[in-house]
Every structure is written in C-alpha cells, then in structure tokens.
Amino acid sequence: MRLAGFLGKSIVDRSGRDLGAIHDVRLVRDGPAIGSFGASYRIHSLIAGGPSIGVRLGLHREELRGPWPLTAIFRRVHAGIIAVHWNQIWSIEEEVVRLRSVLPAGEREPGSDDDRPTGDVVEAGLQLLDRQIIDVDGRMAGKVDDLDLEFSDEPRMPPRVVAIVMGPGALSNRIGGRLGSWIGDVYGRVAEEPSPAEISFGIVKRIDNHVELALPRDDLGIMGLEDWVRTRLISKIPGS
Amino acid sequence: MKKFFEIFLGILTAFGGFVDIGDLVANAETGARFGMSLAWVVVIGVIGIVLFAEMSGRVAAISGRPVFDVIRERLGARVALADLVASFLINFLTLAAEIGGLALVLQLATDLNYLLWVPLAAVAVWIVIWKLSFSLMEKIFGITGLLLVVTAVALWRLDPDWGRLLSDAAHPGPPATEKWPTYLFFAVALLGAAMTPYEVFFFSSGAVEEHWTRRDLMVNRANVYLGFPLGGLLSLAIMAGAAVVLRPRGISADHLSQMALPVAVGLGKVGLAILYVGMFAAIFSAALETALSAGYTVAQYLGWQWGKYVRPREASRFHLVVLVSIVASLGLVLTTIDPIKLTEYSIVLSAAALPLTYFPILVVANDPQYVDEYVNSRPTNVVGFAYLVLLLVVSIATIPLMIWTRVGA
Amino acid sequence: MRMRAWLLLFLLPACVAPARSAIDYEHKAVDTAEAVLSSVETGSLLARLSPEQAFTPFVSVGLSDAEAGAASARAVFLSLQPPDARSDGVRAELAPLLDRSDDALSRARIAARRGDLDALTGSADELSATAASLERFIARFG
Numbered sequence: 109m110r111l112a113g114f115l116g117k118s119i120v121d122r123s124g125r126d127l128g129a130i131h132d133v134r135l136v137r138d139g140p141a142i143g144s145f146g147a148s149y150r151i152h153s154l155i156a157g158g159p160s161i162g163v164r165l166g167l168h169r170e171e172l173r174g175p176w177p178l179t180a181i182f183r184r185v186h187a188g189i190i191a192v193h194w195n196q197i198w199s200i201e202e203e204v205v206r207l208r209s210v211l212p213a214g215e216r217e218p219g220s221d222d223d224r225p226t227g228d229v230v231e232a233g234l235q236l237l238d239r240q241i242i243d244v245d246g247r248m249a250g251k252v253d254d255l256d257l258e259f260s261d262e263p264r265m266p267p268r269v270v271a272i273v274m275g276p277g278a279l280s281n282r283i284g285g286r287l288g289s290w291i292g293d294v295y296g297r298v299a300e301e302p303s304p305a306e307i308s309f310g311i312v313k314r315i316d317n318h319v320e321l322a323l324p325r326d327d328l329g330i331m332g333l334e335d336w337v338r339t340r341l342i343s344k345i346p347g348s
Numbered sequence: 349m350k351k352f353f354e355i356f357l358g359i360l361t362a363f364g365g366f367v368d369i370g371d372l373v374a375n376a377e378t379g380a381r382f383g384m385s386l387a388w389v390v391v392i393g394v395i396g397i398v399l400f401a402e403m404s405g406r407v408a409a410i411s412g413r414p415v416f417d418v419i420r421e422r423l424g425a426r427v428a429l430a431d432l433v434a435s436f437l438i439n440f441l442t443l444a445a446e447i448g449g450l451a452l453v454l455q456l457a458t459d460l461n462y463l464l465w466v467p468l469a470a471v472a473v474w475i476v477i478w479k480l481s482f483s484l485m486e487k488i489f490g491i492t493g494l495l496l497v498v499t500a501v502a503l504w505r506l507d508p509d510w511g512r513l514l515s516d517a518a519h520p521g522p523p524a525t526e527k528w529p530t531y532l533f534f535a536v537a538l539l540g541a542a543m544t545p546y547e548v549f550f551f552s553s554g555a556v557e558e559h560w561t562r563r564d565l566m567v568n569r570a571n572v573y574l575g576f577p578l579g580g581l582l583s584l585a586i587m588a589g590a591a592v593v594l595r596p597r598g599i600s601a602d603h604l605s606q607m608a609l610p611v612a613v614g615l616g617k618v619g620l621a622i623l624y625v626g627m628f629a630a631i632f633s634a635a636l637e638t639a640l641s642a643g644y645t646v647a648q649y650l651g652w653q654w655g656k657y658v659r660p661r662e663a664s665r666f667h668l669v670v671l672v673s674i675v676a677s678l679g680l681v682l683t684t685i686d687p688i689k690l691t692e693y694s695i696v697l698s699a700a701a702l703p704l705t706y707f708p709i710l711v712v713a714n715d716p717q718y719v720d721e722y723v724n725s726r727p728t729n730v731v732g733f734a735y736l737v738l739l740l741v742v743s744i745a746t747i748p749l750m751i752w753t754r755v756g757a
Numbered sequence: 758m759r760m761r762a763w764l765l766l767f768l769l770p771a772c773v774a775p776a777r778s779a780i781d782y783e784h785k786a787v788d789t790a791e792a793v794l795s796s797v798e799t800g801s802l803l804a805r806l807s808p809e810q811a812f813t814p815f816v817s818v819g820l821s822d823a824e825a826g827a828a829s830a831r832a833v834f835l836s837l838q839p840p841d842a843r844s845d846g847v848r849a850e851l852a853p854l855l856d857r858s859d860d861a862l863s864r865a866r867i868a869a870r871r872g873d874l875d876a877l878t879g880s881a882d883e884l885s886a887t888a889a890s891l892e893r894f895i896a897r898f899g
Binding site: 173240 | 413421429711717732
Binding site for chain 3: 455456457458459597598599600602603604605606608609612613616617620621
C-alpha cells in the first residue's frame with residue numbers, strides 16, 4: 109500500500125462517528141534497518157480533523173511565526189486536530205479507516221499515552237511528500253510522489269516506509285479524479301514499464317528541505333524519459 | 349571591491365530589465381487616457397514586486413529551493429498542478445506578447461511587416477538561451493535595457509508642467525472623461541504589468557542558477573530594493589511622456605508607433621534610435637525570462653533537472669519544454685492576433701493569477717525549515733499580508749472588470 | 758465547459774452589440790469620432806515631424822497604423838444599422854468626416870513612404886482641418 113492512500117480517508121470510530129479526514133501521517137524512525145539509511149520510518153499516528161489546507165502549508169506549527177493573521181486563523185481552525193495512534197486502527201477500507209473503539213469527545217491523541225513519539229519524528233505529508241529528490245552528485249532526481257509501505261507480519265505492528273515511489277504512475281494517484289486516472293492510463297500505454305519507479309529508502313542519505321540520496325541518479329533507473337529526450341532530440345542539436 | 353562591483357552590476361541589470369512590453373503598453377495607454385492619475389498603482393506594484401522578489405530570492409539562496417519547487421511542496425501535488433497549468437498558460441501568453449513586441453520594434457525601425465520579423469525574433473531568443481551563459485545573458489540584455497532611460501530624458505526635454513503632473517498623480521480617480529470601472533481595469537493592468545509572475549519564477553530560479561548562498565543576501569536585497577524602484581521610475585517616465593504628448597491631442601496609445609511619439613517629439617532621431625535599442629533589449633530580456641520560466645515551472649513541479657547551470661544534454665526535458673514553448677508562442681503570434689491586444693490580456697490575467705504564486709512564498713519565507721533564522725521580519729509580514737489581501741481582491745475583481753469594461757474599451 | 762467560457766471571453770470584445778436607441782447610436786458615433794480623432798491627430802503629428810526628428814520608416818509605420826485604426830473604426834460604425842431618422846442624421850454628419858479622415862491618412866502614408874515632403878506637409882494641413890471637424894462633432898453630440 110502507498111502512504112498517500114491514507115490521505116483523504118475519513119477516520120470513523122466504533123460507533124460510526126466521523127472524526128475527520130486524514131491529512132497527514134506521522135512517522136517515527138524506530139523500524140528495522142533498511143539499506144544504508146539505518147532505522148526505517150514507521151507509521152506512528154494518523155493526523156486528522158479540520159480542513160486540510162492550513163496543515164499542508166504547515167501554518168499550524170509553533171515554529172512558524174507569521175504572518176500573524178494567517179497563523180492565528182489556522183491555529184484556531186486546527187485546534188480540532190487529532191492524532192490517532194496506529195494501535196487504535198481496526199481496519200483500513202476503501203473510503204474510511206475504522207477504529208477499534210469509541211472515542212470520547214475531546215480526545216486529542218487516542219491511544220498514544222503509552223507511546224509518545226520520541227526521536228526522529230516526521231510528518232510525511234509535510235516533510236516527505238512532494239519534496240525534491242537530489243542525488244549524491246547534487247543533481248535533480250524527481251519528486252517524492254508517494255511512499256511505499258511494507259506491512260509487518262505481526263498484526264499490531266505499524267508498517268514501515270520502504271521506498272520512494274515516483275513518476276506519472278504515482279503522481280496520477282495523488283492528483284486523483286478523472287484527470288489522475290487519465291494520466292495513469294496514458295502513461296501506462298506509453299511507458300515501457302507501466303509501474304511507477306521506485307527508489308529504495310535504503311539509499312536515502314538525509315532528509316532536509318529536500319531528500320538526499322547516496323547514489324547517482326543514473327544508477328536508479330528513473331531517467332527513462334530524460335534519456336529518451338536526450339538521445340532522440342536534444343543531443344541532435346549542436347552545442348548540447 | 350569586487351563585491352561592490354557585483355552589486356552595482358546587479359542593480360543595473362534589475363533596473364534595465366524591469367520594463368517589458370507589458371509595462372510599455374500599460375504605462376503608455378494609461379498615460380494617454382488617464383494622465384498621471386494612476387501613477388500610484390505603479391508605486392504599489394513596485395513595492396509589491398520588491399517584496400515578492402526579495403522573499404523568493406532569500407528562500408532560494410538559503411534553501412536552494414526555487415519558487416515552483418516550493419509551490420508543489422506546500423500546496424500538494426493536486427492544487428499545485430492547477431497552479432502550474434494556470435501559471436504556465438499565462439506565462440505562455442506573456443512569452444508570445446514579448447515575441448510580438450520584439451517584432452513590432454523591428455517593424456517600427458524598418459517598415460517591414462512585423463510578421464516577417466516574428467520567426468527571426470523567436471529563433472534569436474532560443475539561440476541566446478541555448479548558447480549564452482545565464483549570467484552573461486542576463487547582464488547583456490538587462491544593462492542594454494538601461495537605454496530606455498531615454499524616455500526620461502525626452503520627458504525632461506519636453507519641458508512639461510511638472511506641477512501639473514505631480515498634482516495629477518496626487519489625486520487618484522478617473523478624469524472627467526472616464527468612468528470608474530475603466531479606471532480600475534487599467535489599475536489592474538498596471539499592477540499586473542509591474543508584478544509579473546515570470547519575474548519571480550526567473551528571479552528565484554536565477555538565484556539557484558548562480559549558486560547564491562546566504563552570503564549573497566546583500567546582493568539580493570540591493571538588486572531588488574534599488575534596481576526595481578529605478579525601473580519603476582522608467583515606467584512612470586513612459587506614463588508621463590504619454591500624458592504630456594498624447595493626452596492633450598486626444599491620441600490613445602494603441603500602437604507601438606504612438607508609444608514612441610513622446611521620444612520622437614522630445615529628442616528626435618537620436619532619441620528614437622536609442623529608444624529602439626533600449627526597447628529591443630528590455631523586451632528581449634523579458635522574452636528570455638519568460639521562455640526559461642516556462643521550463644522552470646514545469647521542471648520544478650515534476651522534479652526534473654532544470655537550469656542553464658548544467659549542459660543542455662543534462663537537462664534535456666527542461667530544454668525541450670523551453671523550445672516547445674517558444675515554437676508555440678511563435679505560432680500564436682503568427683495567427684496575426686494584435687500583439688498589443690495580446691499584451692493587454694497577458695498583463696491582466698497575470699494580475700488575476702498573482703495570489704497563486706505569492707501565497708506559498710509568503711508562507712515559506714516565514715518557515716525556519718527553509719530560511720533558517722532569516723525569517724520575515726514583523727514589518728515585512730505586515731506589508732506582506734496586506735499585499736496578500738490586496739492581490740486576492742484584485743484577483744476576484746479582474747474577470748468581472750474585463751467583462752464589464754470589454755477589456756478596457 | 759470552462760474552455761468554452763474562456764473562449765467566449767476572448768471573443769467578447771470583438772462583438773459589437775447593435776445600437777438599440779438613438780442615444781445609444783449617438784454614443785457609438787461619438788466613440789467612433791474619438792477613435793478616428795486619435796488616428797488623425799497621430800497622423801497630423803507624424804506628418805509635421807521634420808526629417809531631423811524622425812526616421813522615414815517610423816513615420817510610415819506610424820501613419821499605416823493610424824490609417825488602419827481609423828479604417829477599422831469607420832468600418833465598424835458604418836456597419837451599424839441606424840435605429841431611427843434622428844440617427845440617420847447623425848450618420849449623415851459623421852460619415853463624410855470618416856471618409857475624409859481615411860482619405861487624408863492614406864495620402865499621408867503614401868507621401869511618407871515615397872519621401873514626398875511637400876505632399877506630406879499638405880496632408881498635415883488636411884489632417885488638422887479634419888481633426889477640427891471631428892472635434893466639433895464630438896462637442897455637439899458628446
């Protein structure tokens with residue numbers, strides 16, 4: 109399953125009460141090691157409730173000082189945010205994520221009393237998705253269009269992030285709707301491998317305001333279109 | 349010393365590169381119809397672009413992330429795609445207007461139909477992008493654009509009633525012969541001409557192209573705080589020239605030839621020759637910027653390698669987008685659509701689209717994750733937020749105004 | 758759907774609604790007169806520029822543009838159906854002025870391209886006279 113699949117699903121408690129749409133996923137870096145990255149990111153909780161716009165812009169965070177009217181408005185609006193711990197989840201369905209119990213009104217962080225996230229915590233939508241990927245030589249290598257999750261065999265264990273997924277195949281899901289599926293169809297017909305490109309999270313070196321890889325981009329098999337345009341068109345022009 | 353020289357060149361480049369076909373058309377048309385009563389909009393527009401460019405330059409210098417990268421990252425793939433489509437289309441219209449403008453200048457100088465010049469202009473733009481280094485390209489055409497200062501010299505030679513000009517400027521509001529909706533429509537056009545989105549895409553991508561770091565923040569501020577307002581003064585000189593030469597005679601500035609009349613009357617042939625070179629350079633500079641911006645926006649949204657700081661073969665998709673945009677603009681101009689009308693549409697629609705680019709930049713310039721300790725100061729945020737509100741109002745009002753006034757008829 | 762709406766926007770300014778009343782027709786007549794006046798005044802100014810003040814191509818292009826502008830305004834106005842007898846009168850007054858303007862601008866343009874300075878000066882006078890007539894028309898009906 110892909111991480112962005114969570115975004116937009118509603119969280120519904122045992123009694124059927126709708127707690128809001130998921131607009132981000134909190135990750136904590138306490139999973140089994142992957143490649144040279146070290147401990148992998150695992151899902152800690154799902155962030156939901158209230159309109160998504162301010163959260164996406166990061167306006168609800170304390171470290172953002174201004175502009176004052178925007179931060180004031182969005183902090184008020186996002187006072188209703190809840191963070192649902194992974195162990196509260198009963199099932200993940202097409203449109204909703206169902207919780208195993210009924211949530212008392214006003215409960216801010218259900219299920220996380222015994223497990224406050226410590227260490228490296230990242231909000232996937234805010235800090236990973238749509239970030240620029242840069243390879244070891246400082247060259248651009250695409251965007252983080254989505255993240256691939258690997259579920260553990262143990263039932264209560266949260267899944268961990270194993271790969272960055274990129275390309276029109278992944279982007280089409282993010283865009284969604286008819287436009288998204290049209291893009292996905294066209295790409296499927298045109299591309300040699302219809303499945304989107306994957307970069308193992310094991311070769312990620314660092315996460316900053318962009319994602320740094322430990323390998324050069326040509327080793328990753330993601331430059332198909334670029335290579336095609338270069339060999340067929342651009343290199344034919346003198347001075348390239 | 350070297351730093352001082354670098355700053356000096358940067359200011360001159362920003363100064364000379366400020367005016368493009370949009371500013372020329374907007375200021376001349378406004379001066380001819382409304383005198384100086386819309387001069388205040390130019391002031392607002394210049395402050396806006398200074399604010400906006402400084403923020404995006406700062407973000408790019410410290411984080412290495414240019415505008416459209418930030419837009420996608422902040423707004424998410426879906427909303428940013430809508431933003432990309434709108435920005436790309438308006439940028440495309442602007443590129444076509446600039447290429448049309450180049451052809452008009454060449455027609456004015458040679459009396460050969462502008463359509464013949466269009467393909468040459470487009471090819472020239474592409475060749476310069478392909479061959480010249482970023483820095484050289486920017487400086488050569490930006491600094492040559494300084495020749496447009498001839499409009500100010502011509503104005504001075506015309507010996508206008510300065511008191512009258514200033515008093516006109518100090519009393520906003522339509523003159524007796526015009527109505528408020530048309531007045532406001534031209535206000536929107538002037539704002540869109542001064543605060544063009546491509547300027548910001550280019551400026552912030554340019555900061556990455558030239559590998560700016562926090563040590564270059566001073567250069568960024570100097571270029572922007574000094575260069576752009578000086579460019580704004582040129583805009584006002586064009587407006588005043590039209591107010592002094594065209595307005596009293598009832599001449600409206602519908603053609604480039606009419607826009608050049610104040611210089612012809614004030615300085616004669618020499619002035620005209622200088623004006624031709626200045627106009628050509630300034631518009632050429634804008635054409636380069638818009639063509640590159642077409643590539644920057646798409647590549648930065650999709651994460652492709654972009655930029656002139658690598659060899660073309662290392663950024664093939666980016667160069668393909670630039671090439672296709674130039675060819676398509678060429679096609680649009682060759683449909684014989686009036687380049688002046690095309691310019692009018694591009695500046696007005698630019699004004700409507702400003703919040704799309706402006707809002708994410710305002711947010712990110714406050715985010716320590718991007719700019720470390722160089723977050724916006726309180727005063728910057730106050731003015732920044734005021735502009736956000738203004739731009740939203742302008743954006744909402746644009747289409748109704750366009751329809752109501754029949755695009756400023 | 759949105760695409761069509763956008764296209765409509767671009768076409769809108771090209772549409773000229775028919776004049777529904779005498780007042781409306783008069784307004785359109787005045788607008789036309791003002792537009793043509795702009796061209797005529799431009800022509801007049803250009804024709805008076807000495808060879809030291811302007812290049813021949815500049816004057817030629819300027820006069821061509823002015824001629825094209827006036828011709829277009831004239832064509833649009835003359836294509837309008839006058840709604841009543843009063844409007845017929847307005848049309849009868851303006852139409853000759855439009856013809857004169859068109860004529861004078863053409864002759865100026867031809868003279869400029871040829872480099873015939875005497876003819877150009879003659880045109881300048883003609884254009885000034887036409888401008889004065891247009892101004893009187895505008896003053897009466899505006």
